[in-house]
Amino acid sequence: MFDTSPLPNRVAVYHRFASMGDEPLECLFRVDPASNESWYKADVWLLRDGKVVGLMEGLEGAGSAELNRIARSSTQ
Numbered sequence: 001m002f003d004t005s006p007l008p009n010r011v012a013v014y015h016r017f018a019s020m021g022d023e024p025l026e027c028l029f030r031v032d033p034a035s036n037e038s039w040y041k042a043d044v045w046l047l048r049d050g051k052v053v054g055l056m057e058g059l060e061g062a063g064s065a066e067l068n069r070i071a072r073s074s075t076q
Contacts, residue, residue: 002037005067012058023048038063 025046032041040061046054 002063003068004037004063004065005070006040006061006063007067008059008061010058010060011056012060013056015055015057016053017055018048018051018053020046020053021048025053037065 025048028045028047030043035041040063042059044056044059045052046056
């Protein structure tokens, strides 16, 4: 979104409902509509087999197009 790379810097509260385990998780984000290219706020659900194992409420972070170079170098 916005052609920027976001970095998280705060989580208001985290709820753990089950162990994360070693298997892949599905991650669902609900991004606050007030988010923009330099700041975001979201809630994040971590699911395994359709069941919520964790919930991050109030995930906040900053985004910048200048950080895109870091994301590009990690995929090469």
